[in-house]
Amino acid sequence: MKIRFAVGDAVRVRRAFPPGHVRTPYFIRGRSGVVDEIAGAYHNPEELAYGRYDCATLPLYRVRFSQADLWSDYDGPVGDTAIVDIYEHWLEPAEGGHQ
């Protein structure tokens, strides 16, 4: 399986709003972060959710976001981050990345 991104790559979450079952949370769509870890390859939950148990596997990444980037009113420490599991098809390269 081809893995598109490496640990440390800057990535942006696609700003998309399809209907149906989606595991990419709303609050990070369109936001940029950095690949923290490659979690492995898993079946796509968007297809499993409709009974396609034999769908292809996809790389799953743990992407780190700055809390201050996510919430305009964030009042916690500056270095706070949030890590979100995101499947590869939801990610595209962001500025500053080495894609």
Place this chain on the structure above:
Amino acid sequence: MSGPRRVHDMGGLAAGPVDRLDHAHEPWEKRVDAIRMLCGKRNLLRTDEMRRNIEDLGPGVYDALSYYERWCASITNVLLQKNVITVDELGRKMAEVEQRWTEARKP
């Protein structure tokens, strides 16, 4: 951001305090869990299908149901969609159980 936000996808929204008290499960809740496991073993139900059918309950119903009530509604919908049970069978069985319950509670 723009675009429709679905009712379950509430990360970052105000949701009030979290109830951290532990509580025992009711017998019917354990049964729902057992049915879920059996459906999984028979390759009829995956976690993602459970979630999809819970999300598809829609606003209102999603908010009104408790955790295991959502599970029960979701499993029911999956079994209907996969032709494991029919609406008629389910309706008749529910009426039968209700009748049994009413009889059992008569003084």
